[in-house]
Structure formats: C-alpha cells, structure tokens
Amino acid sequence: MIAEEENAPAKKPFLATTPGVVLACLAACFLWGSAFPCVKIGYELFAVDAADVPSILAFAGVRFTLAGLMVVVGMSVARRRAFVPERRDLPAIGVLSLFQTVLQYVLFYVGLANCAGVTSSILEASNSFLCVLLAALVFRFERLTPRKLLGCAVGFAGVVLVNVTGESGGLSFTLAGEGMVLASTVAAATSSNLAKRFSSSHDPVLLSGWQFVVGGVVMMAVGFAAGGHVAPADAADPLPALALLGYLGFISAAAYSLWSLALAANPVSRVAVFGFMNPVFGVLLSAVLLGETNVVSPVVAVAALALVSVGIVVVNRPEAAVGSARREA
Numbered sequence: 001m002i003a004e005e006e007n008a009p010a011k012k013p014f015l016a017t018t019p020g021v022v023l024a025c026l027a028a029c030f031l032w033g034s035a036f037p038c039v040k041i042g043y044e045l046f047a048v049d050a051a052d053v054p055s056i057l058a059f060a061g062v063r064f065t066l067a068g069l070m071v072v073v074g075m076s077v078a079r080r081r082a083f084v085p086e087r088r089d090l091p092a093i094g095v096l097s098l099f100q101t102v103l104q105y106v107l108f109y110v111g112l113a114n115c116a117g118v119t120s121s122i123l124e125a126s127n128s129f130l131c132v133l134l135a136a137l138v139f140r141f142e143r144l145t146p147r148k149l150l151g152c153a154v155g156f157a158g159v160v161l162v163n164v165t166g167e168s169g170g171l172s173f174t175l176a177g178e179g180m181v182l183a184s185t186v187a188a189a190t191s192s193n194l195a196k197r198f199s200s201s202h203d204p205v206l207l208s209g210w211q212f213v214v215g216g217v218v219m220m221a222v223g224f225a226a227g228g229h230v231a232p233a234d235a236a237d238p239l240p241a242l243a244l245l246g247y248l249g250f251i252s253a254a255a256y257s258l259w260s261l262a263l264a265a266n267p268v269s270r271v272a273v274f275g276f277m278n279p280v281f282g283v284l285l286s287a288v289l290l291g292e293t294n295v296v297s298p299v300v301a302v303a304a305l306a307l308v309s310v311g312i313v314v315v316n317r318p319e320a321a322v323g324s325a326r327r328e329a
Helices: 002-007 018-045 053-079 087-112 117-137 146-164 178-198 204-225 239-265 268-289 298-316
Strands: none
Touching: 018 053, 018 239, 018 268, 053 087, 053 204, 053 239, 087 178, 087 204, 117 146, 117 178, 117 268, 146 268, 146 298, 178 204, 178 239, 178 268, 204 239, 239 268, 268 298
C-alpha cells in the first residue's frame, strides 16, 4: 500500500490544470481589459492631458508603486511575516522591474502620444506572438509547433478585426510612435519569459510585488523630475479620484500576480495566448464604462471574441499521441 502511494503520480497544482489556467488567465485579462477605460477616467479625475508624458509617467509610477505595496502588505498579513526579498532575490527583481514596468510603460506611453490608437492596440496584441517566439527561440522553454503558430495567428486575427473596423483612426507607422509601442511589446514579452525563468528559483508573487515597487518608484522619479504632477482635479472631493487610483493599483497587483503564477505552472505559450483577450475585454468594457458603443459593432465584437477563443483552444489543445509523450517545458 505504501509502495503504491509512493509510485502514484504527483497531483497537478490547480493552476496547471485546464480549468485553473483558464480561470487565472481570464481573470487577469479581464482586470487588464478594465484598465483601458479606467486609465482614461483616471486622466480626467487627475486632470492629466494625454500629451503630458511626464504627468502620465508620474501617474503610472504612483499606480505601480501602490500595486507593489498592495502585494507586499497583503502577503505579509496572509503569511504573518514580513514579505521582503532576500539578497538572492534582488537581481531578479531588478531585471524584471526593468523590462516589466520601466521599459514597457515608458516606451508605451511615449509611443502612444505619437501614434494612432488602432495601430497601438494591434501592436500591443503582438506581445502574445512575441512571448511564444521568445520562449521557443531565445529562452528554449518549449518547442515552436505549427499548432501554436496557428492558434496565435487566429487569436491575433480577432484583435486586428476588432480594431480595424472601429472609428479610432487608420493604420500608420512612425519610429517615435508605433516604433516605441512595438519596442514596449518586446519588453513585455521578454518580462513574461523572465518571470517564467525566475519562478523556478524565486517566489513569483514576491517578484511580482517588489518589481512593481522598484519600477514604480523609478517611473515616479522620472515623471516628477520632468515636471509631471499627480493630484485630484477636484480638491474639494478627492475621494472618487483616489478610489479609482486604488482600483488601478489593485488591477496591476492582482492581474500580474495571477499571470506570474500561471506562467510558473504552465508552458509560456499556453498562458501567452490568453493575452489576446486583453484588447477584446478592453473594447467591451469601454463600451460599458465609457459609453463607447459606436466604436465597434456587436457583430464584430462577437466575431473577434470567437476568433480569440478559437486561438486559445488551439494553443491549449493537447498534442497528438506522438507529441504527448514529450512534456513541454
């Protein structure tokens, strides 16, 4: 009896199962999708002009610092001990914060001020493609298969469809605009693979929280040094602005922690393909929260959601009998 128990296969963690990875990734993408309209609302509540890059960076820095502190304080309470990094964690935190927070968002916000919204949305969605390519060709976590490429292509088609049929402008490309946004997606895809690599020897939630603290402080310093400001526009009633800022911090804290845990338990491609849901959720939630019901038709939204869903299913479909004998990294 004891021998049978010892030889029994180890039970998969919940996030490594199909229901687990689907729930975690969709929850993270829903939160990230809600960030699109909430950031727009935040700019209004804090009187931040879309062209005021220093204030945008300072605003983002406050948000990410708050997100990191939420993770640190929350985990300290949950574990009944200080949730602080050891010396061996510091290099991983520094590298991750550089790519995940500083480079990604500085490049994105600078580029966004100089490019069309449609093109930037499509370029941002290419992050999922880049994650899969980097995982296979650079980090060597897994094999690049036709199934993975097909799933990503179908999901990406859904993102293109929901953007090119909207009313927010045409496609264009400039180095200072779309080029910066594309560079930000490279940084984001690199950070996802780095999170996967570091999770084998570091607590992924600890890395998530502290990289936000470090990256957020750097962005605040840059933004404020360049003349940015962050203050509620309505000084007499600052509660709505502060509440929204708190929610934006929660979005980053919860979504990235879930995403990091999912990456730690699954192949990168299995998680990355869910990233195509971000712009779809963003469009749907913008319609609800901002009243942007004329941005995309319901038929197009449903078609885009269907394509993204098919792409997710294709990438997560088990390998054929020959391939299933090999476990993906």
